[in-house]
Amino acid sequence: MLPKLLLASLTATATTVSAEQVLGVYIFHRHGDRTSKAWPPVSLTPLGAQQVASSASFYRARYITSSSSSSSSENSNSTTTIAGISTDAAVLSQLSITAPVDNVLQNSAAVFAQALYPPSKSAGSQKLANGTTVEAPLGGYQYIPVNAVASAASSAGSESSAWLQGSSGCSDAVVSSNSYFLTPEYLDTLNRTHGFYQDLLPVINTTFNSTTATFKNGYSIFDYINVATIHNASIPSSSLLTNSTLETLYDLASTHEWNLAYNASEPSRAIAGSVLAGQILTALEAIAEPSSSSSSSSLAPRINVQFGAYGAFMAFFGLAQLPAASTDFYGICDYASSMALELVAPSPDRTSPDDLSVRFLWSNGTAAAHGLKEYPLFGQEKQTTTLSWNDFKAGMNKFAVASTQDWCSVCGNTDGACANSTDASGSPSAQSSSSSDKGSGSGISRPVAGVIGALVTLGVILGVEALVLLLGGLRLVKKSTLAGGAGAGGAGATGVKA
Structure with a gap:
């Protein structure tokens, strides 16, 4: 009898230990299906709205409804329902849904919000006095x-x-991305694929011509054809669009955009990923470490959702070293793709920062169709898909941009909001790892360096003029003297005479 009781006690203890509790989540989401960028204004399609809505329903089931449970076999007794989350009526203090000023992204976010918390009569009625x-x-x-x-x-x-x-x-990001077009890799691909794109002219000649049908427009051409294959029942010369051709179009577009979004040696190029990392860290830190955050943990949003473009995904993937986990992270993600970072406690009663962990999950395409898969961040071993909160924070802080000063420093901007983001010495107060922001360690700011450069240039020009006058036997005289007193110039004008 005693061994049975002991076994039952150990089993109960194990169940308690494995009962993880999700405290909060940050979701970054791509928009749903849209019209082609080649034909503005670009708009979200009904298919795109449906894709986003189905994804939101998936996340509602995972994080909000009481039936949510972990998909991890070793945590079968755990729940993915976020602690304290309202299940029926949306509590706005628990939610943060954002998007840039963009029709497609704003509309996608609005659809997501409504599917996350659908219409509810109990939430929409009120008894008056x-x-x-x-x-x-x-x-x-x-x-x-x-x-x-x-x-x-x-x-x-x-x-x-x-x-x-x-x-x-971001000035330095634009310069960095543009520099890709000067690399041997780009020029080689441009020349090697010229015939491939020219052969597609019968398909795309209503929008592209022989000059623009090149790898330089690799993404635009891919996007144009991709939208057509989804929505157009009749495509000119569609026989040219074999599966192999479509795969090549996607691969070339992915190569093109990856190199514009990320470069390991030029941090500014991935500014979108750095900004996203800063926002993720700020949002989760408000839950994990309320004492060090500007907001109380009880007031911090538990579900944070941001909608954005595929380029921000690529930039973040590169910075977080996700291609080390799977080469799939190099490609342009599908419509309605999403990534989620969950802040997890080992049990509901162990929520100190030292106890917490973070896991990264990803779905290429709507999560309703593909589910979420865990991947390791920062080049960790493939089986290490969960990081301690402290390790996660340290990894993100290596590239996160969480303030205007940081952004100005990475981007090299000195105008607008950046004009006020300086310290007493006049240089950006947040130091960047980019060498373009530093003048060989001199500490001279860009504006001062520009003034010095202009003065040096002026001095050189004046010196050359003086040398010409001296060696050539020339002298400065009034134009009126050249004209023999005929008034051919203003009284103060000067000329050169041999």
């Missing part, structure tokens, strides 16, 4: 704001621009 019950319109539609933020990881209007850094505003 006179005893009258008022039902909210639209069947209990829940008004969940989508905040349009300028500091989102993806830039404003990103879905209307074919250029990845088009409106990032």
Whole structure:
């Protein structure tokens, strides 16, 4: 009898220990299916809205409804329902849903919000003092704001621009991305694939011509054909679009965009990923370490959702070394793809920062169809898909940009908001690891260096002029003297005479 009781006690203890508790999550989500960038204005399609809605329903089942449970076999007794989350009525203090100023991304976020917390009669009725019950319109539609933020990881209007850094505003990122077009790798691919793109002209000649049908427009051409294969029942010369051709188009577009979004030796190029990392860290830190955060843990949003463009995914993947876990992270992600970072406690009663951990999950395409798969961050061993909170924070801090000063330093900007983000010496107060922000260790800021450079140039020009005058036997005289007193120049004008 005693051994049985002891076994039961040990089993109960094991169950308690394995009962993980999700405290919060940060979800970064791509928009759903949309129209082609080649034909603005770009808009979210009904298919795209459905993709996003199904993804939101998946996340609702995982994090909100009481039936949520962990998919991990070793944590079969755990729950993925977020601690204290409201299951029916949306509590706005528990949610943060953001997107840049962009029609496709804003509309995707709005759809996601409504599927995450669908209309609820219990959430949409109110009893007045006179005893009258008022039902909210639209069947209990829940008004969940989508905040349009300028500091989102993806830039404003990103879905209307074919250029990845088009409106990032980050000077060094634009320069860094442009430098890819001068590399031997790019030039080799441009020449090697010229015939491939020219052969596709019968398919794309309503939008591209023999000059623009090249690898330089690799993403735009892929996007144009990809949208057509989804929505057009009749495509000109469709016989050219074999499976092999479509795969090559995708691979070339992925190569093109990866090199514009990330370069290991130039941190500024991946500014979108750095900004996203800063936002993720700030949001989860508010839950994990309320004492060091500006907001109380009880007030910090538990579900953070940001919508953005594929380029921000690529930049973050590169910075977080995710291609080491799978080469799939090099490619352009599908519509409605999402990644989630869960903040997890080993049990509901162990929530100190030293006890917490973070896991990264990814779905290429809508999570409703593909589910979520765990991957290791920062080049960890493939079986290490969970990091301690402290290790996660240390890894993210290596590349996260979480303030205007950090952004200005990485980007090399000195105007606008960056004009006020300086220290007493006049240089950006947050130091960047990018060598472009530092003048050989001199500590001279960019504005001062520019003034010095201009003065040096002026001095050189004046010196050369003096040398010419001296050696050539020339002298300065008034133009009036040259004209023999005929008034051919202003009284103060000068000329050169031999």
